[in-house]
Amino acid sequence: MESSTKKDVDGEGSRLRRTSKTVEDPTTDPKTITSQEPSRKIHFKNGFNEISRITSFFQESYISARRQFRMYAAEGCDSYQQLEINAKGFSGEDLTIDIARIGLKNPRNAVVLISGTHGVEGFLGSATQAAVLHKTSILSKDTSLYFIHGLNPYGMSHVRRVNENNVDLNRNNAIDEALWASVNEGYTKLYDFINPESPPSTIDDFFFKAKVGWKLFRHGMRSLQSAVTAGQYQFPKGLYYGGRVKEQSIKLLESFFKEEFQNTKKLYAVEIHTGLGPSGETTVFHDFPENDPRLSDLTNHFSSFYKIEHDKEGEVATPNLGGLQQGVQHILSNCEVSWLIQEVGTYDPITVFRALRKENRQHFYTDLTGKDLIKVKRDFLEAFVPQSEKWRIRAVKDGILMLEIGTNCFF
Numbered sequence: 001m002e003s004s005t006k007k008d009v010d011g012e013g014s015r016l017r018r019t020s021k022t023v024e025d026p027t028t029d030p031k032t033i034t035s036q037e038p039s040r041k042i043h044f045k046n047g048f049n050e051i052s053r054i055t056s057f058f059q060e061s062y063i064s065a066r067r068q069f070r071m072y073a074a075e076g077c078d079s080y081q082q083l084e085i086n087a088k089g090f091s092g093e094d095l096t097i098d099i100a101r102i103g104l105k106n107p108r109n110a111v112v113l114i115s116g117t118h119g120v121e122g123f124l125g126s127a128t129q130a131a132v133l134h135k136t137s138i139l140s141k142d143t144s145l146y147f148i149h150g151l152n153p154y155g156m157s158h159v160r161r162v163n164e165n166n167v168d169l170n171r172n173n174a175i176d177e178a179l180w181a182s183v184n185e186g187y188t189k190l191y192d193f194i195n196p197e198s199p200p201s202t203i204d205d206f207f208f209k210a211k212v213g214w215k216l217f218r219h220g221m222r223s224l225q226s227a228v229t230a231g232q233y234q235f236p237k238g239l240y241y242g243g244r245v246k247e248q249s250i251k252l253l254e255s256f257f258k259e260e261f262q263n264t265k266k267l268y269a270v271e272i273h274t275g276l277g278p279s280g281e282t283t284v285f286h287d288f289p290e291n292d293p294r295l296s297d298l299t300n301h302f303s304s305f306y307k308i309e310h311d312k313e314g315e316v317a318t319p320n321l322g323g324l325q326q327g328v329q330h331i332l333s334n335c336e337v338s339w340l341i342q343e344v345g346t347y348d349p350i351t352v353f354r355a356l357r358k359e360n361r362q363h364f365y366t367d368l369t370g371k372d373l374i375k376v377k378r379d380f381l382e383a384f385v386p387q388s389e390k391w392r393i394r395a396v397k398d399g400i401l402m403l404e405i406g407t408n409c410f411f
């Protein structure tokens with residue numbers, strides 16, 4: 001791939017360690033994560049109990065999040081590489097998808113933890129990855145653990161949900177080219193409401209709830225949400241735009257998966273997202289077909305901890321095409337891919353939607369710089385990764401628990 005270069009961790013580690021800032025070591029905490037902890041196939045050094053300073057893993061910028069990831073990767077992983085993205089970050093930095101592995105290449109079982117599919121949401125995923133990297137030693141011999149950091153590094157760096165082409169990477173995994181020509185009728189009707197082609201205004205903001213109320217009255221919550229979030233392929237400056245070709249992040253991920261998992265029989269992935277569902281709570285999304293035996297595993301193992309929803313039928317999410325899991329299962333046809341999404345709610349849906357709509361208008365129709373721009377970014381980040389310590393600690397613990405439960409349940 002033209003835009004990608006791979007660097008091995010060999011020889012890189014010492015440089016990374018020297019240039020990385022030291023992150024405080026979490027102290028020992030006698031409390032356990034939960035009284036119902038499952039038996040583990042992932043082993044944490046000294047157990048998992050000592051992660052008491054989870055909030056220290058949350059970084060405020062892409063640069064520091066990546067630095068932290070690289071530091072832990074250099075210290076504790078068997079392999080580490082960077083896939084370069086052809087775009088620049090908020091401070092002009094280079095952008096990379098960073099991938100670390102604990103265990104052997106091409107394992108029989110692979111566990112994959114992914115952050116930053118939706119850029120801004122990546123600050124939770126990055127913190128979870130750091131917490132796991134920091135404490136994980138080794139899996140069983142036939143299982144390897146992968147960390148994919150910042151799948152959409154542009155979005156993470158610029159504090160946007162979408163990538164350098166305004167594309168939502170979770171709507172971009174076409175397994176059929178016809179996707180690019182598909183038309184979302186409901187979205188088209190609501191286009192002017194979703195994407196006003198003007199800078200955000202106080203008056204508009206003031207009437208926003210009334211407008212949403214009117215739309216809800218006319219369309220109903222379900223169809224409104226569905227029309228907006230199902231994804232669209234017609235309006236390159238609109239929200240939930242899925243693109244017209246596969247984006248570089250997706251192509252790089254596919255090449256990596258094809259090469260790395262040639263003989264892998266089972267792959268369990270946790271893709272970390274935020275912004276949907278009840279605040280602070282994790283909803284687990286899957287897309288297992290009806291009658292899939294894994295459905296009962298999912299219910300038995302996960303339902304005492306999380307709400308479980310089918311990706312296309314639940315109350316919280318709505319059907320969308322081009323999701324990451326579909327693309328990965330398509331390219332790994334001989335591997336059983338169990339792909340779960342951890343979705344952690346932040347604020348109510350109207351607040352989150354308002355933040356998305358406002359940010360998109362700011363991006364396309366204003367030229368803010370300096371402090372004004374930073375304020376906008378900070379507000380947007382809050383909508384997806386709240387400052388609340390309670391929220392942050394619970395979200396990370398829930399993600400780690402998902403990783404553990406699934407490893408026991410699907411392998």
Ligand SMILES: [Zn+2]
Pocket residue numbers: 118121272273274275
């Ligand atoms: Zn997301």
